[in-house]
Amino acid sequence: MKFLLSISRLIDRLNTLVGKSVIWLTLLVVLVSATNAVIRKVFSESSNAWLELQWYLFGAIFLLAAGYTYLVNEHVRVDVLSQKLSRRTQIKIEIFGIIFFLFPFCVLIFWLSLPFFYQSLVLHEQSSNTGGLIRWPVKLLIPAGFFLLILAGLSQLIKCVGYLLGQCPDPLARKEGKTAEEELADEIIKQSSAGDVLSDSTEHHSSVTQDKGR
Template sequence: MSALLKLSGLIDRINLLVGKLTMWLVLGAVLISAGNAIVRKVFNMSSNALLEIQWYLFAAVFMLGVGYTLLHNAHVRIDFISSRLSKRTNAIIDVLGIIAFIIPLSLILINLSWPLFYKAYVSGEMSQNAGGLVRWPVYLLMPVGFSILLVQSVSELIKRVAFLAGHRSEPFTFNEEKSEEQKLAEELAREAEQVQLKAK
């Protein structure tokens, strides 16, 4: 289990780096979008290439950031239910979900998207828009993104199993922190309870 936890730690570090680098793509997309809008309004010029690179960057943020999201336990959950369950029960649900859904889905989508990328790469497929971009880089995001998800899901599986076996105190690497608004709401609720108790 020690070797598997080291592997999990390595995967986590890689996806942490990929996630942080991916955040810069958001800035790139915003700057290109703003620049494109300014050029269009001021000089009455437009570029399909600049428009398409925005879409590429937007797609890259989601596809390359998926492992980072899973690492931070920030994926969609039914919080109303999961918050009422124990860590152990949630870990068991996660193990079943990873094995039954995430890993098979990732493998299927890698298998389906790789030929799409390869065909576009070999043929040199271009955008149908005038001055548009070559298509294979955006197609490559699909198998790469699902590979990232697959590898991170293996890391999460290792951590959940290690937690269930008593080798870790927590099932997650990062626990979701409460926002300032949530903390304030909880504090106000506690104060309201104290006022009610004093009134009685």
């Protein structure tokens, strides 16, 4: 079990490295999108290559960060029923889901995407759009992303078994503090409150101005 847990830690380090690197692609997507929009509006010019680059980067963020998202337990869970069960039962359900749902689906997509990528690479496939980019790099993202997700599932499976044997911490435990969804909800409430205050201030200022005018 110790050997398997060491493999799990290596997988987690790999997915963490990839995930934290992919985060910077979000900034790059914003810069590319903004630059493309400015050039299109100001100079009335556009490029299919820039548009496709945005799609490629978005695909890279979604696919390559999937394993990291699973690692940090930030993926969507439908646990309305399971959350009422004991932790050990939840772990057993997690193991069942990994073996009978996650692995079969991810392995199938990974296997089917390999010839899809290889054919594109051999043929030097180009975009059908004028001035578009080559296709094989974006098709490579599919097997790469699902391979990382398979590794993340393997790591989670090892940790779940280790937890049941009392040899590792709870793999389903979320990090301390607010979740991403809670932070987003707080930010929306904060922005809404700020908007209400600004609206009240504007109305008050308008009312005072009108009174002075009278």
